[in-house]
Amino acid sequence: MKRFIHFGVLIFITFALSSCGYNSLQLKEETVFKAWADIESTLQRRADLIPNLVATVKGYAQHEQETLQKVIDARAKATSVQLSPADLSNPAAMQQLQAAQGELSSALSRLMLVVERYPDLKANQNFLDLQNQLEGTENRINVARQRYNEAVEMFNGSIRRFPESLTNKFLLHLAKKEYFKADEAAKVVPKVTF
Amino acid sequence: MHNTLLIKKLAGLFLTLTLVFLGSRPIQALEVPALKGRVNDYAGILSPATARQLEDVLKNFETAESTQIVLLTVPSLDGASLEDFSLRAVEAWKLGQKKLDNGALLLIAKNDRKLRIEVGYGLEEKLTDLVSGRIIRDIITPRFKEGNFDQGVIDGISAMMDAVKGEFVATDSTRRQNRGGDPGAMLIFFLVIFSILGRILARTPWLAAGVGAVLTPVFGALALGLGSLWILALAVLGFIGGLIAARMANATGGSSHGYWGGSGGFSSGSSGGFSGFSGGGGSFGGGGASGGW
Numbered sequence: 001m002k003r004f005i006h007f008g009v010l011i012f013i014t015f016a017l018s019s020c021g022y023n024s025l026q027l028k029e030e031t032v033f034k035a036w037a038d039i040e041s042t043l044q045r046r047a048d049l050i051p052n053l054v055a056t057v058k059g060y061a062q063h064e065q066e067t068l069q070k071v072i073d074a075r076a077k078a079t080s081v082q083l084s085p086a087d088l089s090n091p092a093a094m095q096q097l098q099a100a101q102g103e104l105s106s107a108l109s110r111l112m113l114v115v116e117r118y119p120d121l122k123a124n125q126n127f128l129d130l131q132n133q134l135e136g137t138e139n140r141i142n143v144a145r146q147r148y149n150e151a152v153e154m155f156n157g158s159i160r161r162f163p164e165s166l167t168n169k170f171l172l173h174l175a176k177k178e179y180f181k182a183d184e185a186a187k188v189v190p191k192v193t194f
Numbered sequence: 195m196h197n198t199l200l201i202k203k204l205a206g207l208f209l210t211l212t213l214v215f216l217g218s219r220p221i222q223a224l225e226v227p228a229l230k231g232r233v234n235d236y237a238g239i240l241s242p243a244t245a246r247q248l249e250d251v252l253k254n255f256e257t258a259e260s261t262q263i264v265l266l267t268v269p270s271l272d273g274a275s276l277e278d279f280s281l282r283a284v285e286a287w288k289l290g291q292k293k294l295d296n297g298a299l300l301l302i303a304k305n306d307r308k309l310r311i312e313v314g315y316g317l318e319e320k321l322t323d324l325v326s327g328r329i330i331r332d333i334i335t336p337r338f339k340e341g342n343f344d345q346g347v348i349d350g351i352s353a354m355m356d357a358v359k360g361e362f363v364a365t366d367s368t369r370r371q372n373r374g375g376d377p378g379a380m381l382i383f384f385l386v387i388f389s390i391l392g393r394i395l396a397r398t399p400w401l402a403a404g405v406g407a408v409l410t411p412v413f414g415a416l417a418l419g420l421g422s423l424w425i426l427a428l429a430v431l432g433f434i435g436g437l438i439a440a441r442m443a444n445a446t447g448g449s450s451h452g453y454w455g456g457s458g459g460f461s462s463g464s465s466g467g468f469s470g471f472s473g474g475g476g477s478f479g480g481g482g483a484s485g486g487w
Contacts, residue, residue: 136482
């Protein structure tokens with residue numbers, strides 16, 4: 001009978017450790033951080049494209065100085081806002097980043113509308129390449145954002161669910177993460193057609 | 195024996211619950227069709243000869259380089275976004291080899307007059323957004339505008355292959371997947387071996403250790419197809435395992451009914467008899483380009 005008890009204790013410990021979520025919660029938080037890193041790299045990719053884009057447009061559309069300047073300013077502001085992993089639980093910090101990136105998105109979409117007036121530019125190979133790259137980057141941002149939000153949903157869901165909620169409350173103290181909300185202005189950019 | 199029955203029941207319950215939760219995902223518009231092969235011409239824009247030729251070319255390309263390029267044509271997107279549908283297709287099909295992520299999709303929506311090249315992580319270096327955009331703009335769409343789908347698709351796929359040629363080389367591990375067991379299965383496998391060993395040779399622990407040291411690597415090599423370095427490690431593991439198992443069996447009275455008293459049925463995944471085509475487990479991050487004609 002004794003060995004059954006031993007076995008029972010062993011099973012109990014194994015189940016307790018694997019179902020209380022001590023490990024899985026931390027794993028899910030890691031997934032959130034990784035997904036966020038992906039968003040950051042795609043945002044950086046977009047920021048890196050902009051100087052080239054501005055230079056190309058400038059050569060054809062000198063009269064659009066104001067629109068171009070807005071893009072440059074918005075880029076500067078967007079690249080200055082960075083979040084640390086701890087900031088992912090801070091609604092104000094996330095709000096600030098979303099606002100800065102959203103502003104850049106709308107400045108870019110205004111630029112793309114203005115470009116419509118310059119047929120020479122629209123036929124320029126370099127510009128067409130840049131446009132493809134910009135669209136590709138916007139699409140990557142979308143994908144990274146969706147995956148990040150899914151990771152956050154998983155994580156936020158599990159810290160509220162029993163028994164992980166208890167583990168988190170007494171042992172881990174992990175904070176709820178903020179979603180990276182869909183930015184309506186950002187969706188406009190890839191839709192520019194000729 | 196009652197508790198094994200209980201565990202089995204609980205396991206069944208958890209499995210059911212998991213299935214229920216997985217099943218309650220929202221239903222998405224425009225289902226991704228089945229992956230029939232490398233050429234999935236659901237819109238019927240290709241001639242049979244072109245489809246066969248493409249299938250062969252892409253098959254040879256994968257055999258040589260392990261890179262998977264697949265064509266999907268649909269009659270209509272039914273209002274779905276091109277980029278969204280394209281990503282769902284590659285996520286469902288998992289084109290490209292696992293870890294290498296060397297898959298790419300050419301998606302054509304006939305009635306929407308839209309097309310997209312979706313590029314896996316591993317091919318993004320060569321088949322960049324820029325290159326994908328040029329392939330669509332300069333190579334495919336001019337042919338499509340003439341109504342020549344066959345030539346447009348052939349030229350487009352060729353350009354995609356040219357762009358990524360030499361990026362990857364097929365190796366044994368990409369040709370033969372599912373090699374070696376996963377850690378969980380291996381653990382169970384060894385536990386079964388040791389417990390049986392322990393029961394039989396409970397009175398002579400050192401003999402059990404010796405038998406374990408010989409049998410474990412032999413089983414490992416035969417059943418799991420493990421390499422020589424593993425064999426060495428398994429011999430040591432088998433020795434220790436045999437010793438412990440015998441000691442434990444002794445301490446608990448050496449009853450013939452073990453905790454692991456099930457059948458030792460163990461198979462290392464299904465292999466052979468499968469001649470179809472499937473994705474290798476590659477992943478995508480939204481790279482590529484879209485266009486229209």
